[in-house]
Amino acid sequence: MNYIKIKLYLLLIMIRRVLTLVLLTLFVAKACFGKLDNQNLKVSDAKLNEISKNIRCLVCQNQSIVNSNSEFAIDIKKMIREKLADGKNKHEIFKFLKSKYGDYVLFDPPFQSNTFMLWILPFLFLFLGTLFLAKKYIKFRKK
Amino acid sequence: MKIKFIYLFPFIFFLSLLVIFFIKFEKIEKGESIEQIQSPLIGKNIPNIKIIKFNENQKISFSKYKNKRFILNFFASWCLPCKIEAPLLNKVSSKIPIIGIAYKDKEEDMIKFLKNYGNPFSEIGVDQLGSIAIEWGVYGVPETFLIDENGKIIYKYAGAISHELYKDKIIPFINND
Numbered sequence: 055m056n057y058i059k060i061k062l063y064l065l066l067i068m069i070r071r072v073l074t075l076v077l078l079t080l081f082v083a084k085a086c087f088g089k090l091d092n093q094n095l096k097v098s099d100a101k102l103n104e105i106s107k108n109i110r111c112l113v114c115q116n117q118s119i120v121n122s123n124s125e126f127a128i129d130i131k132k133m134i135r136e137k138l139a140d141g142k143n144k145h146e147i148f149k150f151l152k153s154k155y156g157d158y159v160l161f162d163p164p165f166q167s168n169t170f171m172l173w174i175l176p177f178l179f180l181f182l183g184t185l186f187l188a189k190k191y192i193k194f195r196k197k
Numbered sequence: 198m199k200i201k202f203i204y205l206f207p208f209i210f211f212l213s214l215l216v217i218f219f220i221k222f223e224k225i226e227k228g229e230s231i232e233q234i235q236s237p238l239i240g241k242n243i244p245n246i247k248i249i250k251f252n253e254n255q256k257i258s259f260s261k262y263k264n265k266r267f268i269l270n271f272f273a274s275w276c277l278p279c280k281i282e283a284p285l286l287n288k289v290s291s292k293i294p295i296i297g298i299a300y301k302d303k304e305e306d307m308i309k310f311l312k313n314y315g316n317p318f319s320e321i322g323v324d325q326l327g328s329i330a331i332e333w334g335v336y337g338v339p340e341t342f343l344i345d346e347n348g349k350i351i352y353k354y355a356g357a358i359s360h361e362l363y364k365d366k367i368i369p370f371i372n373n374d
Contacts, residue, residue, distance in 0.1 A: 112234065112336040125301065126336045129327035154334040156237045
């Protein structure tokens, strides 16, 4: 009788050990895969934010879609995620958005006939300012 | 004391900029001028995207409108300007077909909306996810597109249709002026 009891006891211990091992394996696996999932999510979030910060929220006041919770921002962010998942890069996404909403949707205005003043004026002012200061300096030195 | 123009130029330049901004902001504040973002879709064919009809498991067939002018309007029951423009849309619908696209709307709310404000639409499509709106370059509701007999978008308006717009754009469009 004692022998059976000992056998049963040993069997119980074994079952407990096997169960512990199985649970431990499952726990470690879950932790690993969970971490991987989070990493993927972080990568796509980083990409999403990188693209989104250059896209204007057309229904907000001078805000990019990154920090906006408007329907427009939500839809565009969803679309960007889908396009990234399809293997599209940021230039292709910008091109698509430009074809639908125009240049205004991007914060970086392109260098073209109707925007060239935006790009040239700061340099022109810098040049004129430097010229003015240089002239003043030469005059001062001459004195 | 004689002041050279070159010294005054920066002040004049920035002062004129300030005046321009002030006038523009005043106009916007008074609601006189709401800037419309120029759509790159103007002059192009309507986007080739499948639009499923409301309550029917089939898509809207645009070929039906070949050689005909029509209007496409994005609306939603939860949008206040859509309620404001409803009487004008009802008026327009007797003269030209209007396709309505329900943007992120609940079925029961939309039925109630059409019952209360009238149904100007010859066909209604649904855009539950907002993906159709993106293809059409829509960023809010209501938005209205005027489409010519060649299937080209000739005008787009964001916001509720006003009497001025009806008179200046829609009527000439219907009359093919």
